[in-house]
Every structure is written in C-alpha cells, then in structure tokens.
Amino acid sequence: MSIRSNISAVYHAMQLAGKYPASMRMKIIRDYISLYRAKGLTPEEYHEFGFDKRSESFRRDFLGLNEQRFYLDLLNPLKYFSLARNKFMAHKMLENTGIQTSELYCYYQPEACYANNLEYAGDLAGVLRILKARGVQSCVIKTTESSHGDNVWVIQNIDYQDSDAILTHFDGQNIDLSSVLGTEALIFESVVRQTEQFSSFNASSVNTVRFMTALYPDGSAKVIATFIKIGRAGRCVDNAGSGGNVDVCVDVETGEIQHAIQFDGWHKVKDIDRHPDSGAQLNGVIIENWDSVKAEVIRFQQAFPYCKAAGWDIAITDDGPVVIEVNDFWDRTGQFFIRRGWRNEIRECYLAWKATGKDYSVGPQRLPLDDKKMAAKFQ
Ligand SMILES: Nc1ncnc2c1ncn2[C@@H]1O[C@H](COP(=O)(O)OP(=O)(O)O)[C@@H](O)[C@H]1O
Numbered sequence: 001m002s003i004r005s006n007i008s009a010v011y012h013a014m015q016l017a018g019k020y021p022a023s024m025r026m027k028i029i030r031d032y033i034s035l036y037r038a039k040g041l042t043p044e045e046y047h048e049f050g051f052d053k054r055s056e057s058f059r060r061d062f063l064g065l066n067e068q069r070f071y072l073d074l075l076n077p078l079k080y081f082s083l084a085r086n087k088f089m090a091h092k093m094l095e096n097t098g099i100q101t102s103e104l105y106c107y108y109q110p111e112a113c114y115a116n117n118l119e120y121a122g123d124l125a126g127v128l129r130i131l132k133a134r135g136v137q138s139c140v141i142k143t144t145e146s147s148h149g150d151n152v153w154v155i156q157n158i159d160y161q162d163s164d165a166i167l168t169h170f171d172g173q174n175i176d177l178s179s180v181l182g183t184e185a186l187i188f189e190s191v192v193r194q195t196e197q198f199s200s201f202n203a204s205s206v207n208t209v210r211f212m213t214a215l216y217p218d219g220s221a222k223v224i225a226t227f228i229k230i231g232r233a234g235r236c237v238d239n240a241g242s243g244g245n246v247d248v249c250v251d252v253e254t255g256e257i258q259h260a261i262q263f264d265g266w267h268k269v270k271d272i273d274r275h276p277d278s279g280a281q282l283n284g285v286i287i288e289n290w291d292s293v294k295a296e297v298i299r300f301q302q303a304f305p306y307c308k309a310a311g312w313d314i315a316i317t318d319d320g321p322v323v324i325e326v327n328d329f330w331d332r333t334g335q336f337f338i339r340r341g342w343r344n345e346i347r348e349c350y351l352a353w354k355a356t357g358k359d360y361s362v363g364p365q366r367l368p369l370d371d372k373k374m375a376a377k378f379q
C-alpha cells in the first residue's frame, strides 16, 4: 500500500474511533486499519454493519463498496449502466424479453418535445394526450434515476380536466399534474398488485423481494441471496426511506422467512417476529410458489446479460414475479438482513467471466496530452 493510502487509512480510522467509547478506540483503530488493508472496507461500513461485534465469517465474507466496484467493473460495466439505472431504459430493455414488468404508459422528458413518439412527451399537453388515450386511471410516477424510494409516487386516481389533471396520491392528497412536470425526466407506469400473502405483511406498500442473481459464461444463472423489504403502515414504498421499514431474510432453498427486523436506521434495529403495524407473522412463514418464482427470476437474469450480477426488486403477484426495478450497483445492506456476506459468490462469478478473457470494463479515456491542462483550455 502506498504511503498516501496508509495515511488516509489512519486518518479514517481515527475519525471512526471517535464514534466509540474512549476505552475501545485503540482497538477500533487497529481493527479498522487491518480490515482496510485486507479488503478496502470503508469506515462507514465498519460502523454501520457493526464490524467490532461481527462473527469472523461475516467479517471475512462481507463484500464492501471498494471490492464490489472492482468486480462490477467487469460484471456490470459502466458502459451498460444506464440500461438498469435509468428506469426508462430498463423498461425498454425488459420489454419483448418475456420478463414481466409494470406497463410503461408514458416517458416525460422536457427534450422529448423535439421527438415525435406515441410514448414520449415533452410537456403537459403531451402527457395528458398519452394518459387520456390509454385510459390511465391510476399509475406510479418515478424520476428515472432515483433510488431508495425517493421520488416514487403512487397515484390512485386521475381526474382529467381540460388542460390539466388532478392526481390523487395514495394517501388522499391531491396535486395537479402540471406541478409534477419540471425539468426532471419521469416515467408513468402501471400500479403493480401483489398477492394476498404479500399484502398481509403490509397492505399500503408493494413489498418487494430482492433477488441477488449471478450469470455464468455457460449461460446458467443462480440466486445468491434473497430478502424482502416490507413497508410500514401508510407508506407506499417498501424502502426504509425516512420512515423506516421491516426487513426479512428469505432462505433461498426453502422460501422460509427468517431474521425479521424493524429497521429505524443504523443502530436502531430491533429483532421482531411479527410486523409492528399489521401484526402479521413473519419468521417461519413460507413464501408461496417459491420454487417457480425462483425459476422465473433465474430466467430474468439470463435475459439480462448486460448485468451479470443483478439485484432485482421483484413484486410477487397472482401472475408470478414482476420486476419493479433491476439494480446494477446494488447496495450492501442486504448482507445485514441475511446475516452473511456474499463476497465469495460475487467473486466466483467475477473469476468465471475473467477466465473467458473478454474485457467488458471501460477504463478512463486517455488523452494524448496532460488532461488537466487540456481541460482548463475549455473552461
Ligand atoms: N409500479 C409499481 N407499483 C406498485 N409499487 C411500486 C411500483 N414501483 C415502485 N413501487 C414501490 O416503490 C418502491 C421503490 O421503487 P423502485 O422503482 O424500486 O425505486 P428505488 O430506486 O427508489 O428503489 C418499490 O420497492 C415498491 O414498494
């Protein structure tokens, strides 16, 4: 390790140690530096995941941000990242592959006023024309590149006016369509309905199962980990967001719910057996049709080879699994919910693709002259 990264590790270790009682600080500094050297662990990961209290196997098998970036540069290369990260592009990529997803009604993008298309709109009149023509009465509106449930609005009714529409939010609040349309791109898609079983956990949100999947060069795919995000009463999204949520591990083999927790923020986590609002039993419950849902999601991964290690947010419906979102650079929190790390599985997938000799990664583009001086000329 270079002198510079050594100094940086010590600096971060000291900042991190400030969060612990004085009696523990020397131990934390030593422990963090050794984990940083071994696996590039960030101080946030150390603190959030409680590395000082974790088992040896968790500490060893945890996949942190830096190591994840390294593997995903090859597996989910940046050149394809918008295919998953941009929710409009993801819809387009999933269409016609036989992967069930919500129906895309309309793509709003201010520049789309220059394009002539039945699905794209660049202004209020265009959005109204599309939604009316399709007879849309309810929908979900999302910004195309948000995450963690920010900017996802579930609209339960649309009252069309002459030159605007009144949108009734799932909690009864009204807003004008015109006030939603700004400079950010949006998608309007159908509201997905989950099974009775998933609704019984919490009815106000669609509670998605995160499937971590890996694709191999021989075309086979497998499910690495599964867990469910469950919303709190009155929230329309299942993510923790500002209101917290409930998270459970699902045993990949059996479909049994385990390790349910109430998550009110890092270090505000409580083991639970039942949902705190609905009272529904969680631990021990078996997800219905687990084997067929899993087989379908494996097929999804095979049909989406641009991301070879994908994180799927899947709604379980009466018609089978429906993709709510596919993530190319998934968060690490799932390892906290399932209580084990997934480093070995992701690394194994990386090594399998690496062995093919194909290079899917994109390095920074090299310029023939000194980059900084060149860029300064163009300011
Ligand atoms: N079409 C939909 N129908 C019903 N609920 C949805 C729909 N899209 C999103 N949601 C809810 O909002 C949550 C967040 O949406 P998602 O598209 O995964 O965005 P994010 O990038 O914020 O995770 C979902 O997990 C689900 O609870």
Ligand SMILES: [Mg+2]
Binding pocket: 148, 149, 313, 325
């Ligand atoms: Mg999501």
